[in-house]
Amino acid sequence: MAKVTFIEHNGKEHTVEVADGLTLMEGATKNMVPGIDADCGGACACATCMVFVPEEWLAKLPAKEDMEETMLDFCEHSEANSRLSCQIKVTKELDGIRVTMPESQH
Amino acid sequence: MAGQEKNGIVIIGAGQAGAQAVMSLRAEGYEGPIRLIGEEAEPPYQRPPLSKKFLAGEIGFDRVELKPAEFYEQSGCELILGTRVTRIEREAHLVHTGDGRAIGYDKLLIATGSRVREINVPGFDLPGVHYLRTVGDVREVQTHFHAGAKLVVVGGGYIGLEVAAVAKKNGMDVTVLETADRVMARVVDPIVSHFYQRIHAEEGVKIRTGETVAGFEGKGKVESVVTGEGEKFPCDFVVVGVGILPNVELAQEAGLHVENGIVVDECTQTSDPDICAAGDCTNHPNGVYGRRLRLESVQNAIEQGKTAAACLTGKAKPYSQVPWFWSDQYDLKLQIAGLSTGYTQAVTRGDPDHARSFAVFYLKDGVLVAVDAVNRAPEFMMARQLIAKHAKLDPARLRDETINMKEIEKA
Numbered sequence: 001m002a003k004v005t006f007i008e009h010n011g012k013e014h015t016v017e018v019a020d021g022l023t024l025m026e027g028a029t030k031n032m033v034p035g036i037d038a039d040c041g042g043a044c045a046c047a048t049c050m051v052f053v054p055e056e057w058l059a060k061l062p063a064k065e066d067m068e069e070t071m072l073d074f075c076e077h078s079e080a081n082s083r084l085s086c087q088i089k090v091t092k093e094l095d096g097i098r099v100t101m102p103e104s105q106h
Numbered sequence: 107m108a109g110q111e112k113n114g115i116v117i118i119g120a121g122q123a124g125a126q127a128v129m130s131l132r133a134e135g136y137e138g139p140i141r142l143i144g145e146e147a148e149p150p151y152q153r154p155p156l157s158k159k160f161l162a163g164e165i166g167f168d169r170v171e172l173k174p175a176e177f178y179e180q181s182g183c184e185l186i187l188g189t190r191v192t193r194i195e196r197e198a199h200l201v202h203t204g205d206g207r208a209i210g211y212d213k214l215l216i217a218t219g220s221r222v223r224e225i226n227v228p229g230f231d232l233p234g235v236h237y238l239r240t241v242g243d244v245r246e247v248q249t250h251f252h253a254g255a256k257l258v259v260v261g262g263g264y265i266g267l268e269v270a271a272v273a274k275k276n277g278m279d280v281t282v283l284e285t286a287d288r289v290m291a292r293v294v295d296p297i298v299s300h301f302y303q304r305i306h307a308e309e310g311v312k313i314r315t316g317e318t319v320a321g322f323e324g325k326g327k328v329e330s331v332v333t334g335e336g337e338k339f340p341c342d343f344v345v346v347g348v349g350i351l352p353n354v355e356l357a358q359e360a361g362l363h364v365e366n367g368i369v370v371d372e373c374t375q376t377s378d379p380d381i382c383a384a385g386d387c388t389n390h391p392n393g394v395y396g397r398r399l400r401l402e403s404v405q406n407a408i409e410q411g412k413t414a415a416a417c418l419t420g421k422a423k424p425y426s427q428v429p430w431f432w433s434d435q436y437d438l439k440l441q442i443a444g445l446s447t448g449y450t451q452a453v454t455r456g457d458p459d460h461a462r463s464f465a466v467f468y469l470k471d472g473v474l475v476a477v478d479a480v481n482r483a484p485e486f487m488m489a490r491q492l493i494a495k496h497a498k499l500d501p502a503r504l505r506d507e508t509i510n511m512k513e514i515e516k517a
């Protein structure tokens with residue numbers, strides 16, 4: 001279980017508890033947090049689940065696999081600290097993580 | 107008329123498009139009643155995992171459902187499940203259900219999706235012959251899922267091939283029978299078909315093309331599949347995936363314009379101003395290609411669900427996008443953007459004869475109209491943008507892997 005804070009583009013914060021094994025993306029969609037579309041449902045096929053991760057948390061995340069890396073590389077609004085939230089499994093090490101969402105996922 | 111205001115919006119079909127419409131209606135600021143009526147027992151869920159991780163047993167229903175039960179409560183949406191709508195009475199603004207209820211609407215959304223095309227050959231009703239559209243179907247198929255079991259898949263489309271891949275990974279003996287001379291013939295170029303035939307052969311799945319199924323045989327349950335040539339393929343169970351039919355009958359009987367799907371405009375409105383339609387069941391205009399399409403994809407269901415929510419609340423948010431789709435087989439992610447119909451040249455980037463990653467670009471008179479990308483996100487992501495702007499591309503540059511996809515458009 002980890003407490004995760006999702007921050008909307010306009011600054012509005014949503015703090016939710018996410019069970020181990022679920023992805024960050026599911027933590028948002030299952031808790032009605034707006035701002036993560038996740039059109040493909042976590043198949044790493046759509047890049048509509050992007051989040052920005054602050055530096056202190058980036059290092060604690062599992063490394064990107066090739067598919068995520070290249071999807072992000074070609075995503076219009078992505079930044080160096082972008083991740084696809086459907087590719088991040090929640091563990092207790094992520095307790096307290098704060099991530100920001102883009103204005104639009106499309 | 108005043109009393110009718112309270113009826114609000116009724117959605118027929120609790121699937122991908124219907125659930126999206128509920129979310130988008132509230133996001134649009136609509137505060138009236140919403141009733142979501144679905145024939146299946148389950149709340150709205152995603153179908154793609156049904157032939158992938160859910161079939162494999164890697165994830166449970168809790169990770170397939172689109173939203174938890176609380177979402178519908180919090181959204182003030184009445185979920186009416188296990189209930190079939192049998193008739194739409196347009197003049198009275200009523201829908202009638204199988205259990206004899208009449209439910210009033212001010213605005214109606216038809217999101218009835220599609221159903222599997224059945225094959226009508228002798229033995230079609232033998233136990234052990236299955237289709238794959240619903241969670242219920244998967245649960246039945248899973249009762250046969252044991253290492254060593256013999257599976258015959260009828261139909262070499264995405265769903266058939268995804269099922270074959272999952273079954274093979276779970277130790278089953280798998281044969282795929284396809285009528286056409288190659289798999290996925292309806293949607294991809296022969297280069298891609300042959301690639302998938304090679305991969306399945308390497309993984310140990312037997313693919314037989316040019317085989318028509320003439321019947322199923324067995325005592326009390328299916329024991330073999332018989333082809334038109336009279337050949338018998340012994341099996342413990344069968345999964346049939348030979349396409350779908352849009353669920354248009356309700357609309358048709360209500361007198362709405364139906365032609366290869368429920369005919370809607372770019373805002374999802376049907377020929378009745380109080381009725382919209384979204385998802386697999388629609389025939390809609392696509393601005394990128396300048397023609398009408400009927401699509402079977404999650405993207406289409408989501409985007410039309412959003413557009414319908416806007417339309418039902420009196421706003422115009424026309425839907426016009428480059429269609430995209432994906433399919434997972436083994437370690438391969440196929441991502442398709444655009445529609446290749448009518449292409450004049452197919453350009454290959456990478457080596458589909460030996461590698462497990464490549465892309466095929468489809469050009470029509472030099473203009474990019476579609477891409478099939480296997481484990482090639484850059485090609486897929488870039489092509490989505492290039493197709494939307496009708497980019498004219500140089501085939502030699504597309505073929506040249508030393509050129510980064512970001513630079514591909516430059517002359």
Ligand SMILES: Cc1cc2nc3c(=O)[nH]c(=O)nc-3n(C[C@H](O)[C@H](O)[C@H](O)COP(=O)(O)OP(=O)(O)OC[C@H]3O[C@@H](n4cnc5c(N)ncnc54)[C@H](O)[C@@H]3O)c2cc1C
Pocket residue numbers: 118119120121122123124143144145146152153154155156157189190191192217218219220238239240265353356384385386387401402403404405407430431432433434
């Ligand atoms: C096994 C499988 C794998 C797939 N994989 C992919 C994939 O990888 N990528 C992709 O993009 N797409 C995929 N698809 C397609 C995608 O799931 C569909 O295009 C999408 O679900 C369409 O959404 P929809 O809302 O139009 O229809 P559905 O999700 O089918 O929902 C329609 C609902 O309406 C109900 N209904 C119908 N008639 C009535 C009635 N009269 N009264 C009440 N309820 C009714 C149905 O029971 C159904 O629950 C897959 C589909 C299947 C079956």
Ligand code: FES
Pocket residue numbers: 025037038039040041042043044045046047048049084085086087
């Ligand atoms: S949900 Fe589609 S890429 Fe993450």
